[in-house]
Amino acid sequence: MADHRQGSRRRGQGELEALVLSALTEADGPATAGWVQERLGGDLAYTTVITILTRLLAKGAVTRERAGRSFAWTPASDQAGLAAHRMRKVLDAESDREAVLASFVTGLGPDDERLLRDLLGQSAGTGRSPGEGEV
Numbered sequence: 001m002a003d004h005r006q007g008s009r010r011r012g013q014g015e016l017e018a019l020v021l022s023a024l025t026e027a028d029g030p031a032t033a034g035w036v037q038e039r040l041g042g043d044l045a046y047t048t049v050i051t052i053l054t055r056l057l058a059k060g061a062v063t064r065e066r067a068g069r070s071f072a073w074t075p076a077s078d079q080a081g082l083a084a085h086r087m088r089k090v091l092d093a094e095s096d097r098e099a100v101l102a103s104f105v106t107g108l109g110p111d112d113e114r115l116l117r118d119l120l121g122q123s124a125g126t127g128r129s130p131g132e133g134e135v
Contacts, residue, residue, distance in 0.1 A: 014086070016044070018079055020052045021061060025079075030065060030072030059085060 023039040024031055031039075037049045053073050056062040061082045064071040077085070094100045108116065 016048070016052050017056055017061075017082065020049065021056060021075055021077075021079055021082060024062065024073055024075045030067070030074045032067060032070055032072055034070075036073070056082075061085070 019040055020036055023036045033046060033049045033053055037044055037046050053062060057064060061075065061077045062073050063076050064073050091097060091100055
């Protein structure tokens with residue numbers, strides 16, 4: 001059966017997380033779920049916004065503090081930090097970490113490979129891994 005609703009499409013979880021996180025980063029301080037919902041145009045249900053915020057909290061991408069009967073949410077990471085976290089999670093789930101990394105690196109274009117080499121060179125001087133301490 002065809003869906004005849006105009007202008008509606010189902011968004012993926014990652015896209016919703018990115019939208020919610022982006023709204024939070026634009027806030028002047030901690031923001032409520034209602035503020036996030038309003039900022040995103042109100043097309044998401046309040047419960048969906050709460051679900052996404054709770055998932056982001058579990059991933060360490062946001063923090064929350066009590067604000068009356070609800071919570072105020074603050075980003076603990078930007079979108080790049082969240083993407084890096086997802087990449088590490090995928091890598092951690094694989095049994096042959098070396099093969100996965102080798103396949104990833106060999107698939108990089110010259111510009112990305114150069115950037116990765118530069119980042120690895122910078123982190124060698126600091127004694128920490130790239131992304132260490134990020135969410």
